[in-house]
Amino acid sequence: VKTAASTAADATVDKTMTMRDAVAEYVHDGDTVALEGFTHLIPTAAGHEIIRQGRRNLTLVRMTADIVADQMLAAGCLTTLVSSFVGNSSAGSLGELRRRVERASPEPLVFEEYSHYGMICRYLAGAQRLPFYPLRSYGGSQLPEVNSALRKVTSPYPGPDGESEDIYVVPPVNPDVAIIHAQRADRGGNTQIWGLTGVQAEAVYASRKAIVVVEEVAADEVIRSDPNRTLVPSHAVDAVVECPRGAHPSFAQGYYDRDNAFYRAWSDISKDEERLTEWLREWVYGTRDHAEYVEKLGAEFWEGLAVGEAMSLPVNYGRRL
Amino acid sequence: MTAPASSSRAGASAGAGQDSERNDHVGAVTSSELLSVVASRELAGKRTVFAGIGLPTLATSLANRTVAPRLEVVYESGVCGAHPSHLPETIADAVLITGAEAVLPMPTLFGSVLQGGHIDVGFLGAAQIDKWGNLNSSVIGDWHRPKVRLPGSGGAAEVMANSREVFVVMRRHDPRSLTAHLDFCTSPGPDRALADGIRPLGAGVTRVITELGILARAGVGEELRLIAVHPGVSVDDVRAKTGWDLLVDDEVSVTEQPSAEELSLLREEVDPERVYLR
Numbered sequence: 198v199k200t201a202a203s204t205a206a207d208a209t210v211d212k213t214m215t216m217r218d219a220v221a222e223y224v225h226d227g228d229t230v231a232l233e234g235f236t237h238l239i240p241t242a243a244g245h246e247i248i249r250q251g252r253r254n255l256t257l258v259r260m261t262a263d264i265v266a267d268q269m270l271a272a273g274c275l276t277t278l279v280s281s282f283v284g285n286s287s288a289g290s291l292g293e294l295r296r297r298v299e300r301a302s303p304e305p306l307v308f309e310e311y312s313h314y315g316m317i318c319r320y321l322a323g324a325q326r327l328p329f330y331p332l333r334s335y336g337g338s339q340l341p342e343v344n345s346a347l348r349k350v351t352s353p354y355p356g357p358d359g360e361s362e363d364i365y366v367v368p369p370v371n372p373d374v375a376i377i378h379a380q381r382a383d384r385g386g387n388t389q390i391w392g393l394t395g396v397q398a399e400a401v402y403a404s405r406k407a408i409v410v411v412e413e414v415a416a417d418e419v420i421r422s423d424p425n426r427t428l429v430p431s432h433a434v435d436a437v438v439e440c441p442r443g444a445h446p447s448f449a450q451g452y453y454d455r456d457n458a459f460y461r462a463w464s465d466i467s468k469d470e471e472r473l474t475e476w477l478r479e480w481v482y483g484t485r486d487h488a489e490y491v492e493k494l495g496a497e498f499w500e501g502l503a504v505g506e507a508m509s510l511p512v513n514y515g516r517r518l
Numbered sequence: 519m520t521a522p523a524s525s526s527r528a529g530a531s532a533g534a535g536q537d538s539e540r541n542d543h544v545g546a547v548t549s550s551e552l553l554s555v556v557a558s559r560e561l562a563g564k565r566t567v568f569a570g571i572g573l574p575t576l577a578t579s580l581a582n583r584t585v586a587p588r589l590e591v592v593y594e595s596g597v598c599g600a601h602p603s604h605l606p607e608t609i610a611d612a613v614l615i616t617g618a619e620a621v622l623p624m625p626t627l628f629g630s631v632l633q634g635g636h637i638d639v640g641f642l643g644a645a646q647i648d649k650w651g652n653l654n655s656s657v658i659g660d661w662h663r664p665k666v667r668l669p670g671s672g673g674a675a676e677v678m679a680n681s682r683e684v685f686v687v688m689r690r691h692d693p694r695s696l697t698a699h700l701d702f703c704t705s706p707g708p709d710r711a712l713a714d715g716i717r718p719l720g721a722g723v724t725r726v727i728t729e730l731g732i733l734a735r736a737g738v739g740e741e742l743r744l745i746a747v748h749p750g751v752s753v754d755d756v757r758a759k760t761g762w763d764l765l766v767d768d769e770v771s772v773t774e775q776p777s778a779e780e781l782s783l784l785r786e787e788v789d790p791e792r793v794y795l796r
Contacts, residue, residue, distance in 0.1 A: 235595060235624060236610030261672075284669030286608055287571055298667040310656065312671035312704075313594070314628040321625060333633055334675045336716025337652070337706030343661050349715070356717070363715045392615045393595050396624045448612055457607055507616045 209385040209417055212437045216410070216486060219436040220246045223374045223406045229256040231320075231372040231404055232265065235395035236286065237450060238378040240410050241265045242443030242487040248272040249481060258372050260316045260396065264446065264463050267291040268481070270306070271473050277307040279370070281316045288457070289464030293473060310344055315367050317396050322369035323403030329366035336365065375404035378444045379428070380452065381415040386434025389415075389426040391509075392450030398428050408436045410443050412452050424514075442491050442499070453502045547776055549729050550795050551784060552748060553687055554580060555776040557641075557727050560685060561586045564638045568592050568677050571609050572794050573687045574641035579605075579788045580780065592631060594673045596622040605793050628673065632680045635719060640681030642674050642723075646700050647686060649741045649762045651723025653678065653705040661702050671704050678705040683724040691728035693761035708738045730756045731773065733764075746771045 214222070224230060224247055232240050244265040247255070256277040259266055263285055269275050271293040278294075285291050297306040311319070318330035331350070341347040346368050356362035377397040382388040388409045390397065401407040409429065414437060420427060442449075446456035467473050484490040491499075550573065557577035561567065562585035569578050569591050578591045592598050595610040599619025606614045615621055622631065631637065644653035645668055655674055659665030678684055688695055703710065708718030721737035731747040743765035744756055749772055757764050776784075789795045 236608055237595070280670070282669050282672040283667065295667050299664055301663075310670055312675035313624070313673040314633070314676045317625050317628055332676075333716075333719060334679050336679065336718065337703065337710025337712075337714040338675060339661070339703040340671075340675075362717065365716070392612070393597075393610055393621060394623045395596070398623070399625060450612055450615055454612055455608070504612065 209383065210431075211384045212386050212431075212434060213384050213414060214436045214438055216242060216246045216438045216440055216443075217250075219243075219408045219438050220250055220252075223408055223436060224250075224252055224255075224376075225373070226252055227254045228252075228373040229258060229370075231258040231370070231375040231400045233259065233375065233377055233395060233397050233400040234444065234447065235261060235393055236447060236455075237393035237395065238380075238390065238397070238444050239263070239265060239447035240376045240378040240443065241445060241447065242440045242490075243376045243378070243408065243410055243438075244269055245481045245484075245487065245490070247274055248477070258316075258370055258400075260313055261286075262294065263291070264460065267293045267463070267467050268477065270294055270297055271467070272477055272481070275306070277309065279309040279311070279316075281311040281313045283308075285463055285467075286460050288460040290468070292464070292467030292469070296470070309346065310340060311347075311367070312340070315347070317399070318367045319370040320396055320399035320403045322367065323371045324399045325402075327369060329368055331364045331366045334365060341365070370403055372400070372404040374406040374408065375400045376408045376410065377401060377429070378410045378440075378449070380411065380449055381413050381419070382409050382411045382434070382437050383415055383417045383420045383431070384437060385417075385431035386429070386437050387420045387427050387431045388429040388434065389420060389423070390428045391426060394428055401429050401433050406435045407433055408438060409434050410438045410440045412439075412441050412443070412449050414439045423512075440487050443487055445491075445494075445502075448502075451504065451507075453499065454504050456502060547781070548795065549689070550576070551776060551781065552773075553577075553689070553727055553729065554784060554795075555780045556732065556748075556773055557581075557685060557687055558780070559585060560725055560727070561589060561639065564589060566590050566592060566636055566638045568594070568632065568637045568640040568681060570594065570641060570643070571606060572643075573689075575606065576784065576788055576794050577641070577687075580784055583783050583787065584780065592627070592637065594627070596624055596627045598622065598631075605789055605791070607793065628676055632673075632676055635680065635682075637677070637681040638683070640677035640684045642677055642684055642686050642705065643688070644674070644686060644705070646695055646697050647688065647723070647726060648697060648700050649764075650709045651684070651686070651707040651726070651735060651742060652700060652703050652710055653686070653707075653723075654700040654702050656702045656704045658701055674705045678707065678722060679711070679719060681720050683721045685725045685727065686723050688726060688728045691730040691756070691759050693759060695761075696726075696728070696759070697761040712738065730759060734767075741765055743767050744770055746773050748773045749775060 262280040322330035446459040448455040554576035558580035561581035646654040657664035707722030726733040
């Protein structure tokens with residue numbers, strides 16, 4: 198029996214917004230904000246807009262607190278950081294983060310330190326509304342001494358040898374808003390990511406609101422031609438922001454490559470407080486939005502990060518004859 | 519496991535005069551080249567390796583072409599069975615993804631692959647290591663007001679807890695890096711886990727490859743001991759540069775020089791632009 202399902206597409210709710218409006222509506226002073234994207238698809242443009250709008254007293258939840266975290270720290274947006282890696286990839290240090298942690302300069306930072314899987318389990322517990330999530334890390338670690346959220350419980354079940362078993366657990370995290378970057382989504386927020394998918398889906402489901410920033414808004418039939426590629430369905434998404442090249446200096450698989458030179462340069466820029474302030478003034482406060490930032494970098498620059506084609510082969514989803 | 523098969527036995531005064539031999543057939547061997555070659559030999563017979571970028575990339579790529587053709591490298595970013603067209607610059611380099619056999623979400627990678635016990639060897643680096651193979655990658659100084667804030671665990675705590683064994687590569691071998699007391703324990707080995715009432719899954723660190731030689735331990739209850747020195751290095755040098763009273767194996771060997779084949783693979787195929795062979 199054929200149904201009227203084909204007409205459902207016409208009912209797609211349009212959640213597209215400008216970055217300015219999305220940040221104004223969903224990111225407030227004092228919020229807990231998750232920015233996820235593991236080296237790939239880092240929502241940098243969203244971080245810059247949070248800086249432009251002068252948000253204060255944010256708690257940033259981010260597994261790999263790298264350049265965008267350092268920039269938000271330097272702009273005075275963050276009082277608390279929840280993270281499992283605070284470094285500039287393998288390219289050096291984060292100058293502002295180190296000043297905040299090592300010298301409490303210009304002010305102290307509350308740093309809640311985890312390991313990667315500890316962060317992943319916090320998102321999983323948050324997404325599934327569980328009271329905690331167990332993991333086989335932290336036995337003998339000193340992290341529980343400096344982070345009281347890491348706690349040990351006794352399993353209600355016997356271990357493989359019949360004896361009782363202790364295990365560490367982490368608490369859920371439920372950010373006020375999650376912001377992720379993706380290759381494409383439809384207007385309703387059905388979000389497709391390929392390449393590294395990280396922990397983005399869990400971060401979205403753990404959060405009360407979600408902004409998806411995309412390289413391009415795609416037609417409904419493009420998304421629905423390949424539903425397995427949809428990592429985050431529209432019911433979990435509140436805003437869709439089209440922002441090409443919004444993950445720079447990180448990369449978007451199939452769209453543009455990583456700006457490794459900028460990662461290397463950041464260690465020097467951030468080491469010097471004045472240089473860092475000047476960088477923010479020129480590239481964040483000095484640009485109206487990300488489109489202007491992209492334009493300021495120039496066509497020749499983007500040519501240098503261009504990637505060639507490596508198309509996947511289509512699969513047959515089949516249809517009822 | 520005992521000393522690597524490729525090592526030769528050494529007398530008490532290991533290594534004198536080895537430098538000239540090294541220069542004969544292959545030109546001067548850099549520290550990075552030596553560490554990569556030594557680490558690659560240790561991967562003989564291994565199937566799955568969890569590796570980061572840098573020296574582990576060189577060691578696994580070389581092992582792939584020599585002692586471990588079926589070696590599968592799993593990256594923290596979620597990539598399994600990568601076939602990169604170029605040497606990757608990060609664990610998430612786009613060249614690792616294009617043409618890879620699988621790309622997994624992080625909960626699957628850390629939960630099912632790593633914690634599920636599918637990794638034979640985890641490769642780790644650290645700022646500090648102690649004689650039980652516990653690692654510090656968080657801070658130098660006090661955690662609350664550190665002299666130097668380091669990146670932290672990343673996935674190192676999980677690699678340590680869940681890999682069957684762990685190889686550590688230390689570019690620097692001095693009493694501050696190989697220390698009696700860690701400033702902070704980020705990635706505990708199985709002995710510390712047991713003392714905390716947690717049953718460890720793996721053996722912890724079994725090999726430490728440094729600029730001076732190779733340290734080894736088999737698992738729980740064992741300290742690291744010196745099993746090999748690199749050419750031109752004496753046992754006394756290593757003991758003097760280690761921050762604890764280092765145990766020395768009864769049969770310390772001298773690391774066999776990188777062969778002409780190993781070096782040409784490393785220099786011409788694995789890293790021709792010398793990205794990591796600096």
